[in-house]
Amino acid sequence: MASDSSKPVYRATTTAPVNIAVIKYWGKRDVTLNLPTNPSLSVTLSQRSLRTLTTASCSAKFPKDDTLSLNGKPQDISSSKRTLACLSNLRSLRQQLEAADSSLPKLSVLSLRIVSENNFPTAAGLASSAAGFAALVRAVADLYQLPQSATELSRIARQGSGSACRSLMGGYVAWRSGDLADGSDSLAEEVAPASHWPEMRALILVVSAEKKDVPSTEGMQTTVGTSELFARRVESVVPERMAAIEAAIRDRDFPKFAEITMRDSNTFHATCLDSWPPIFYMNDVSRAAVRLVHDINSAVGRTVCAYTFDAGPNAVIYYEEKDSALVAGTAKAILGSNTEGWGGPFYETLANVTAPGVELDKIDPRVLSTLKDGVSRVILTGVGEGPVKVQDHLVSETGEIVTN
Ligand SMILES: Nc1ncnc2c1ncn2[C@@H]1O[C@H](COP(=O)(O)OP(=O)(O)OP(=O)(O)O)[C@@H](O)[C@H]1O
Ligand SMILES: C[C@@](O)(CCOP(=O)(O)OP(=O)(O)O)CC(=O)O
Numbered sequence: 184m185a186s187d188s189s190k191p192v193y194r195a196t197t198t199a200p201v202n203i204a205v206i207k208y209w210g211k212r213d214v215t216l217n218l219p220t221n222p223s224l225s226v227t228l229s230q231r232s233l234r235t236l237t238t239a240s241c242s243a244k245f246p247k248d249d250t251l252s253l254n255g256k257p258q259d260i261s262s263s264k265r266t267l268a269c270l271s272n273l274r275s276l277r278q279q280l281e282a283a284d285s286s287l288p289k290l291s292v293l294s295l296r297i298v299s300e301n302n303f304p305t306a307a308g309l310a311s312s313a314a315g316f317a318a319l320v321r322a323v324a325d326l327y328q329l330p331q332s333a334t335e336l337s338r339i340a341r342q343g344s345g346s347a348c349r350s351l352m353g354g355y356v357a358w359r360s361g362d363l364a365d366g367s368d369s370l371a372e373e374v375a376p377a378s379h380w381p382e383m384r385a386l387i388l389v390v391s392a393e394k395k396d397v398p399s400t401e402g403m404q405t406t407v408g409t410s411e412l413f414a415r416r417v418e419s420v421v422p423e424r425m426a427a428i429e430a431a432i433r434d435r436d437f438p439k440f441a442e443i444t445m446r447d448s449n450t451f452h453a454t455c456l457d458s459w460p461p462i463f464y465m466n467d468v469s470r471a472a473v474r475l476v477h478d479i480n481s482a483v484g485r486t487v488c489a490y491t492f493d494a495g496p497n498a499v500i501y502y503e504e505k506d507s508a509l510v511a512g513t514a515k516a517i518l519g520s521n522t523e524g525w526g527g528p529f530y531e532t533l534a535n536v537t538a539p540g541v542e543l544d545k546i547d548p549r550v551l552s553t554l555k556d557g558v559s560r561v562i563l564t565g566v567g568e569g570p571v572k573v574q575d576h577l578v579s580e581t582g583e584i585v586t587n
Pocket of ligand 2: 203204206207208217223312344345347399400493494
């Protein structure tokens with residue numbers, strides 16, 4: 184029997200971004216294949232702020248079962264149908280390559296050791312599952328040297344977590360819901376690269392970093408099964424908004440982009456409230472953030488910012504870089520520079536801003552105190568690129584997990 188040292192360790196490492204939808208995915212027409220009831224569209228956020236780093240490795244020296252370690256903790260992947268579905272799809276693509284070229288090493292028969300780190304809280308409504316599954320699929324696809332495009336791989340990432348299919352690309356990304364029962368046409372595609380509209384910024388107000396009450400999968404099934412508003416959202420509201428927001432992105436028309444974004448977040452949360460029993464993801468602090476955005480826009484006299492909320496209370500506020508002082512500068516004046524997170528790569532335009540962009544007497548006083556008490560941390564970021572192949576492997580050349 185060959186000694187362990189003669190059994191090579193194959194490795195590939197990637198980073199992957201978070202994305203925040205402006206037209207929300209909410210509802211599945213097929214739970215097993217993770218097929219959505221409606222298309223969605225998101226902005227990929229810069230990995231200079233939020234990112235997952237994942238190494239996929241395989242070797243004949245690893246124990247028989249595939250393993251996944253997330254933030255230093257082993258995960259039970261044997262009970263995660265979604266992770267198993269991603270891995271089995273990727274393996275069969277590798278098998279096809281090996282069957283066509285006998286000179287290729289038989290990686291498809293080796294156990295996988297996958298190690299991942301999120302640089303932000305997991306399962307706290309910061310889209311960790313999107314970045315996490317995108318990184319997992321991208322890293323294993325790189326390890327297996329698969330020729331498939333990001334759009335083709337999105338079909339696999341979608342089965343890990345729907346929103347993950349949109350994190351395989353940078354910029355402005357649409358997930359086409361598709362019509363086919365086997366899901367082969369349910370894919371993500373880039374609507375515009377980040378370079379088309381690089382001035383897009385996002386200020387995330389972290390309201391709660393706790394694990395959320397109703398997980399997305401469960402929440403969306405309750406909505407599909409019980410909300411009367413939901414059918415209208417799927418039939419007419421979303422298709423019209425998809426066309427309109429794609430045009431707004433093409434024309435870099437921020438006011439249009441912003442209004443559609445806010446309305447779609449509101450419609451999504453309305454269908455949650457219309458579910459039975461009702462589901463609440465937004466709280467008083469979230470509602471104060473909504474009010475803040477409307478107050479800023481009306482004080483400035485044009486639409487300079489837009490809010491959106493996922494399945495949790497955190498607010499994501501989109502704006503253009505030229506309006507940083509008006510939007511982020513006002514938020515900073517309200518929250519105080521002691522709130523964690525004012526800094527980092529997107530901070531330059533704000534660093535010298537001392538006065539609020541909008542006078543605070545133009546903002547409802549209850550909003551000021553609710554935000555000051557309820558926002559624990561901010562994240563300043565902006566539109567960014569898709570996954571990047573890197574060499575900071577989380578598995579050593581000899582196969583051990585690297586602890587940072
Ligand atoms: N780096 C990762 N690698 C693999 N799986 C991950 C990774 N990060 C998160 N996940 C998976 O995603 C799950 C969290 O998904 P969940 O949808 O509950 O939260 P979220 O993505 O933060 O919130 P939301 O999708 O509503 O914005 C984790 O329990 C884990 O299974
Ligand atoms: C509100 C959302 O963030 C819901 C995301 O849901 P997930 O992609 O987390 O759901 P699963 O497919 O069940 O894993 C909207 C969106 O990102 O489009």
